[in-house]
Amino acid sequence: MTNTGSTRRAVLTTAGIAVSAVLLAGCAGTTKHSASSDGAASGPVTSANPNAPTKQGLKISFVPKEIDNPYENTVDRGGIDAVTGLRETGKEVGPSDASASSQVSYITTLVQQRQDAIVVAANDPNAVAPALKDARAKGIAVVTYDSDAAPEARQVFVNQADSQEVGRTQIRLISEQIGGTGKIAILSATPNATNQNTWIGFMKDELATPRYKGIELVRVAYGDDDDQKSFQQTQALLQSIPDLKGIVAPTTVGIAAAARYLSSSPYKGRVALTGLGTPDQMRQFVKDGTVVRFALWDPSQLGYLAGYAACALASGQITGKQGEVLKAGKLGTRTIGNHGEIILGPPTTFDASTIDNYHF
Amino acid sequence: MGEELGPGRQLTRALVRWETALIVLCVLVFVLGAVSTAGFADRDNIGFLLVDYTEVALLALALLPIVLTGEIDLSVASVLGFCSALTGALWDAGMSFEAIVPVVLLTGAVLGAVNATLVVGLGLPSLAVTIGTLGLYRGLAYVVLGDRAVTGFPESYRPLATAVVPGTFLPLPTLAVAGCAALAAVVVHATPLGRSLYAIGLGKRTARFSGIRVGRIKSGAYVVSGALAAVASVVYTLRYNSARADNGSGLELVAVAAVLLGGVSIFGGRGTVAGVVTALLLMAGLRNLLFLNDVTNEIQNVINGLLLIVSVLVPVVTDLVSTRGRRRGAVRRPTEIR
Numbered sequence: 001m002t003n004t005g006s007t008r009r010a011v012l013t014t015a016g017i018a019v020s021a022v023l024l025a026g027c028a029g030t031t032k033h034s035a036s037s038d039g040a041a042s043g044p045v046t047s048a049n050p051n052a053p054t055k056q057g058l059k060i061s062f063v064p065k066e067i068d069n070p071y072e073n074t075v076d077r078g079g080i081d082a083v084t085g086l087r088e089t090g091k092e093v094g095p096s097d098a099s100a101s102s103q104v105s106y107i108t109t110l111v112q113q114r115q116d117a118i119v120v121a122a123n124d125p126n127a128v129a130p131a132l133k134d135a136r137a138k139g140i141a142v143v144t145y146d147s148d149a150a151p152e153a154r155q156v157f158v159n160q161a162d163s164q165e166v167g168r169t170q171i172r173l174i175s176e177q178i179g180g181t182g183k184i185a186i187l188s189a190t191p192n193a194t195n196q197n198t199w200i201g202f203m204k205d206e207l208a209t210p211r212y213k214g215i216e217l218v219r220v221a222y223g224d225d226d227d228q229k230s231f232q233q234t235q236a237l238l239q240s241i242p243d244l245k246g247i248v249a250p251t252t253v254g255i256a257a258a259a260r261y262l263s264s265s266p267y268k269g270r271v272a273l274t275g276l277g278t279p280d281q282m283r284q285f286v287k288d289g290t291v292v293r294f295a296l297w298d299p300s301q302l303g304y305l306a307g308y309a310a311c312a313l314a315s316g317q318i319t320g321k322q323g324e325v326l327k328a329g330k331l332g333t334r335t336i337g338n339h340g341e342i343i344l345g346p347p348t349t350f351d352a353s354t355i356d357n358y359h360f
Numbered sequence: 361m362g363e364e365l366g367p368g369r370q371l372t373r374a375l376v377r378w379e380t381a382l383i384v385l386c387v388l389v390f391v392l393g394a395v396s397t398a399g400f401a402d403r404d405n406i407g408f409l410l411v412d413y414t415e416v417a418l419l420a421l422a423l424l425p426i427v428l429t430g431e432i433d434l435s436v437a438s439v440l441g442f443c444s445a446l447t448g449a450l451w452d453a454g455m456s457f458e459a460i461v462p463v464v465l466l467t468g469a470v471l472g473a474v475n476a477t478l479v480v481g482l483g484l485p486s487l488a489v490t491i492g493t494l495g496l497y498r499g500l501a502y503v504v505l506g507d508r509a510v511t512g513f514p515e516s517y518r519p520l521a522t523a524v525v526p527g528t529f530l531p532l533p534t535l536a537v538a539g540c541a542a543l544a545a546v547v548v549h550a551t552p553l554g555r556s557l558y559a560i561g562l563g564k565r566t567a568r569f570s571g572i573r574v575g576r577i578k579s580g581a582y583v584v585s586g587a588l589a590a591v592a593s594v595v596y597t598l599r600y601n602s603a604r605a606d607n608g609s610g611l612e613l614v615a616v617a618a619v620l621l622g623g624v625s626i627f628g629g630r631g632t633v634a635g636v637v638t639a640l641l642l643m644a645g646l647r648n649l650l651f652l653n654d655v656t657n658e659i660q661n662v663i664n665g666l667l668l669i670v671s672v673l674v675p676v677v678t679d680l681v682s683t684r685g686r687r688r689g690a691v692r693r694p695t696e697i698r
């Protein structure tokens with residue numbers, strides 16, 4: 001007996017069983033084409049009563065994608081503020097990794113704790129769906145925010161911003177900053193990034209309107225959402241297009257890297273830069289004059305809106321049907337759109353006079 | 361429990377003590393939970409805390425025979441991940457679920473056989489090899505499926521991973537785990553094969569000279585481990601109705617913790633199925649209890665880490681103490697000379 005011999009035998013046996021099993025299994029059976037799709041969750045059927053009083057003592061829980069992410073924490077602080085403002089109790093619980101299924105244990109626990117509403121940013125729209133449906137079946141209101149779950153598993157999805165509005169706003173900003181004429185370039189994330197490509201699509205659409213006929217989009221560069229590569233791409237854009245007037249970077253990584261390059265180059269103040277960034281990353285570049293104004297949605301408002309939606313659902317003021325109106329405190333009202341979607345609104349813009357009001 | 365362990369009576373007694381302590385601790389957690397925390401003793405909740413540990417339990421049972429021989433397999437959760445990714449890719453390609461399951465199970469066995477070839481065939485250290493395949497199999501999972509998530513698995517099979525035995529709160533997967541554990545207990549504690557596992561763990565050379573086919577048994581343990589991890593992947597994929605390359609990442613550490621906390625020696629040669637099962641129950645109950653009391657994940661990791669260290673430390677300390685107690689002439693591991 002040798003070690004190698006026994007291993008080989010084990011491998012051969014395995015392979016033998018493998019082949020025969022595949023043959024046995026054959027081709028007939030349940031495939032994705034024959035499998036039926038899921039039905040919607042069977043929550044208690046009620047109709048909305050917009051004038052119902054907001055119930056007191058509601059317990060609302062926020063489940064972010066991961067608990068240690070500063071962006072998500074800002075969102076949830078906004079949500080908890082909204083909830084405590086209504087004199088309910090709110091808390092944030094969640095996994096420390098953003099893997100597909102780690103949220104399920106938390107959601108199940110919240111159901112067990114008899115929370116009145118669960119607000120979740122789904123890591124995997126399908127993995128959380130059964131647990132959310134279970135919650136709904138037990139009469140718990142389910143809201144998704146930031147990242148949606150399978151629509152039949154929740155009542156309302158609070159979307160941070162309308163893609164169209166995000167795209168068009170950035171063109172408005174760059175046009176203001178270059179005086180409406182000249183060559184511009186886009187510094188994006190990866191060539192196949194879904195969000196960025198959608199926004200760039202709307203930017204091109206906006207540029208095609210007569211208002212912007214003086215502006216020419218000469219190139220779309222990709223920094224792959226990598227700080228160093230975005231930095232190098234910025235340099236390349238500026239050197240290869242001598243009369244470049246402005247850069248739009250619809251990614252927080254890209255805009256920060258581009259600003260860092262510009263701030264220490266002779267192009268500072270001569271080439272405009274705008275896009276989507278976070279105030280904490282952009283503060284110094286706004287203060288040193290590299291960047292005049294940029295945009296992003298306000299994450300704390302996203303949480304705030306989700307918190308109001310959760311309380312309204314739990315109080316029976318809305319049910320998630322299209323056309324219902326959500327009263328959202330300082331944000332005013334929002335009308336529920338198709339598939340229970342509520343949009344936060346146009347992106348917020350930040351400049352030297354407002355940036356110090358934001359910390360995220 | 362430990363009666364089948366052969367001659368070392370003192371050792372047997374120590375093991376019984378360890379398991380008794382575990383059982384007491386386990387009962388304590390459940391009683392304390394029921395008294396202190398609303399919802400803990402709910403039928404639904406007990407069912408959930410059991411089903412939530414299905415995959416960890418299967419991985420721990422996959423690890424047990426390997427650890428008994430004094431080796432380790434850290435790739436179990438990556439095998440789960442690869443098999444889940446493969447399930448997704450094949451399902452997406454239109455293959456029937458009935459055909460996917462055997463393919464996936466055998467893929468798991470093949471991945472186990474790769475570990476076996478490297479560890480047994482080439483004589484490489486299992487810790488290094490399976491850290492390597494931990495990364496390799498997880499990487500291959502991303503090659504197969506990328507960062508996509510495949511869903512829509514058949515409604516007709518999903519209840520197998522989620523439903524309860526009619527009229528009870530016992531989830532079906534838990535029943536399957538209990539079946540696997542019973543089978544493992546019989547094989548490990550009541551067959552010549554099981555005794556060989558212990559013999560190999562206590563002294564490879566002695567085992568070989570006693571006519572035990574060390575290589576074949578170890579290889580078999582790795583292949584079985586791979587196949588069991590594949591079973592765990594099928595349960596995981598159906599339970600979450602989601603096939604992704606990152607499925608089950610990090611579970612290997614929880615499984616190793618359960619095995620060691622269960623009283624299985626990391627050096628091989630001792631441990632029982634009952635111990636591991638008790639440790640799994642204890643960990644599942646504790647985790648759920650901490651969740652219900654809003655204890656954050658970070659603190660849970662700290663507690664798990666401490667449990668793991670304690671479970672490695674306690675046997676060593678008891679050994680030391682008993683050796684000193686018996687003074688000279690006492691041998692640390694009486695069973696090693698045989």
